[in-house]
Amino acid sequence: GDSVTQMEGPVTLSEEAFLTINCTYTATGYPSLFWYVQYPGEGLQLLLKATKADDKGSNKGFEATYRKETTSFHLEKGSVQVSDSAVYFCALSLNTGFQKLVFGTGTRLLVSP
Amino acid sequence: DAGVTQSPTHLIKTRGQQVTLRCSPKSGHDTVSWYQQALGQGPQFIFQYYEEEERQRGNFPDRFSGHQFPNYSSELNVNALLLGDSALYLCASSLVPSGRAETQYFGPGTRLLVL
Numbered sequence: 510g511d512s513v514t515q516m517e518g519p520v521t522l523s524e525e526a527f528l529t530i531n532c533t534y535t536a537t538g539y540p541s542l543f544w545y546v547q548y549p550g551e552g553l554q555l556l557l558k559a560t561k562a563d564d565k566g567s568n569k570g571f572e573a574t575y576r577k578e579t580t581s582f583h584l585e586k587g588s589v590q591v592s593d594s595a596v597y598f599c600a601l602s603l604n605t606g607f608q609k610l611v612f613g614t615g616t617r618l619l620v621s622p
Numbered sequence: 623d624a625g626v627t628q629s630p631t632h633l634i635k636t637r638g639q640q641v642t643l644r645c646s647p648k649s650g651h652d653t654v655s656w657y658q659q660a661l662g663q664g665p666q667f668i669f670q671y672y673e674e675e676e677r678q679r680g681n682f683p684d685r686f687s688g689h690q691f692p693n694y695s696s697e698l699n700v701n702a703l704l705l706g707d708s709a710l711y712l713c714a715s716s717l718v719p720s721g722r723a724e725t726q727y728f729g730p731g732t733r734l735l736v737l
Contacts, residue, residue: 513664552730553714602663
């Protein structure tokens with residue numbers, strides 16, 4: 510079945526460090542890929558998405574490129590801030606009919622001043 | 623523009639009881655999906671409603687049921703609660719499926735604790 514695998518956390522960084530959170534997927538079709546962020550005590554917010562191979566999603570300094578050859582969608586940010594501390598979820602959705610999101614287990618990011 | 627709203631925010635029930643959670647979708651959205659997020663895990667898809675019918679269902683028992691109203695709002699009902707049903711229940715809304723990945727917008731969730 511369709512699945513998403515994320516790197517284990519927590520990821521602990523100092524402010525202004527470079528961030529990479531790895532995400533790989535398995536899907537029977539050609540999925541769209543998403544990164545969602547969850548701040549403490551809150552629901553999920555869409556961070557960025559990409560709908561086809563080689564697309565790059567970007568938002569608030571975060572980027573991820575849809576790599577079909579490696580079935581990956583790694584999240585990157587050049588310089589993290591304390592306010593980026595949250596849990597990040599990679600997810601996929603197949604581009605057919607009624608869609609459901611399949612999520613990874615999440616990666617907690619902790620940024621210290 | 624109001625986003626997705628859910629009620630209540632927190633709920634405490636005992637085993638064997640029944641619970642109803644409510645969701646109002648983002649303005650202009652007509653499709654509602656429900657997810658269960660256990661502590662430390664990613665959300666798991668429960669089911670999705672469109673035009674007042676359940677369109678897709680995840681791997682959840684029949685104790686989990688839902689409803690969508692003509693104004694697109696939705697309810698999630700869980701019968702015969704088990705301790706393992708303790709989780710954050712998330713509602714997400716989106717536009718009518720078009721064959722391309724419509725972005726799902728999430729509410730803040732209802733945290734259910736079963737004692």
